[in-house]
Amino acid sequence: MIKLAIKSLLNRRASVLLTVIAIAVSVTLLLAVERTREQVQTNFANTVSGTDLIIGARTSQIQLLLSSVFHIGSMTNNMSWEAFDDIRSRPAVEWAVPISLGDSVGGLPVVATTKDYFKHFRYGSKQSLTFAAGDAFHDEKQVVLGAEAASKLNKKVGNDITIAHGSGGISFSEHDEHPLTVVGILKRTGTPVDQTILTSLTSLEVIHGGESRDKHDHGDSHAHPPAESISAALLGLKAKPLALRLQRQINTYKPEPLTALLPGMTLQELWKTLRVFEQALTVISSMVVLIGLLGMLTIMLASLRERRREMAVLRAVGAGPGTVFGLLVSEALLLTVVAAASGLALLYLLEWSLAGVIQSQTGIVLSFAWPTVAEWWRLGLVVATGFVLSLIPAWRAYRQSLADGLTVKV
């Protein structure tokens, strides 16, 4: 009977093909919503995998997280170096990396930090940064490029670059007189680090008009802070359970208003606020799938009239009305299964063809994983809905073949 269903579908291949395409595209949409959500979430989680606490000037936690680690949006206030110094000297803190943001090269963010960044930053499953070429910066005239930044700017180790003020694509105040030399290029991480230009805090100070400490030739060796103020700091703690207490202490820090956040928890909060949109998208794409399936229902119902003779022939050779019913249901099932499979294939095709663009635009690396449980569920629901809808034409054909028997009056 499956063979009969296949041949019957092939016979009506034009309308069947259109229906399959409509359902397949809608299935792709449905899966893409789920996959984007999941990939964005793992990507964000990967980026902050080694950081226990992020601190910055008083602002909302989500804003601090997005601007400090993901370079989305900008920070309006800075925290003082004194406050950073005070907090990093606390016994609970194992390491602290200051970062200063706000400059850019060709639209790519400049992250001014210390060498500790390379030592302590972790991504993915707690991997540390490694160099594809060169090494970390050692003085204020040197920069390290992320993998994507290096290829976008077309710079190699030894090339010079100029930093512009502001994070826009084009800036009128380029710090031309301070070219920096590329000394290292990082290996690809699949995080926003790939897009960044890393330099030392002191070099940023120099660019912004502070005096170079190299040319600073007074004899004493008192420690200068590398910067007056910083945008944020990443902290690693000696023991995770200390995080909550330290967070409270920083949030109520007396000398100046600060914000501390636990990256994992703040991300959860972010996803919670975005869930409404995500659900709206899911609902819309489900509707699109339903429209596709209703299209299938329409062509099946429309074809019933012209297929009455076909049903009578089947009855003549001994098919019962139940067989006629089964034939129509299996046709619809076949059609939806093929459509769902093509939808899945289309999703992978899109992922594969857009992966490059998505990475360079957003820094998100798509991983080609097998469908997740949630995706299988969605596919299953599509096929189940197709099955349920097919009961309508199947039932009509059943009634029709009972009434018609062998004499079709068309």
Added chain:
Amino acid sequence: MTAVSVRDLSFSWKRNEPATLEILEWQVQNGETLLLRGPSGSGKSTLLSLLAGINSPQKGELSLFGTPLSKLSGRQRDRFRADNIGYIFQQFNLLPYLSALDNALLACQFSSIRKERIAKAGETPEASAHNMLKRLGLSESQIQQPAHSLSVGQQQRVAAARALLGAPPLLIADEPTSALDAEHRDSFIQLLLELSAKNDTTVIFVTHDAALSRYFDSHVELNDLNKAGVTA
């Protein structure tokens, strides 16, 4: 053994309506070829749907080869039809998207008994259908062609091959020649009867054309048979 045996049969399409068909007594002998003539409205399609087991009489008895159809369930009647009855329509006998060969093979799709009969004759269903189609005058290429590309006359031959495949004991033909011209009609009937005779198949051939009666053993007027509407 009698092929068809009817006693006190009465059937109406809707409950509480006067009967469309009433037959007191009717028998067809095994191997007999019979021409059944009736104008439209004489209860022809009703009788055929009862013989094929699509519908069941409300009253009376209808047996085919000793099996009382009226006592079988709908599903059992479908099985019985698949195993024992070859059926040819007036036209549109074929699934247009199947080849002539696959259309003929449909006869075996729902009947393992037909397959067994073919196996007993030492053939595969494919070979048997192929031979039958050749016998009915289809060329090698026509046998593989999709049914919709065949002419009406060729389509009717494929329908005959399907009806006769696996040697069913009863062949019902419902005006199978009405779409054919006189020349094709006569050769079609002769071939049909010749192939049926080989398997000792009982043939009930329905037509409105009494001139064809010379080909058949007996000739029955449905108006004589059907007592419905006749007031006593």
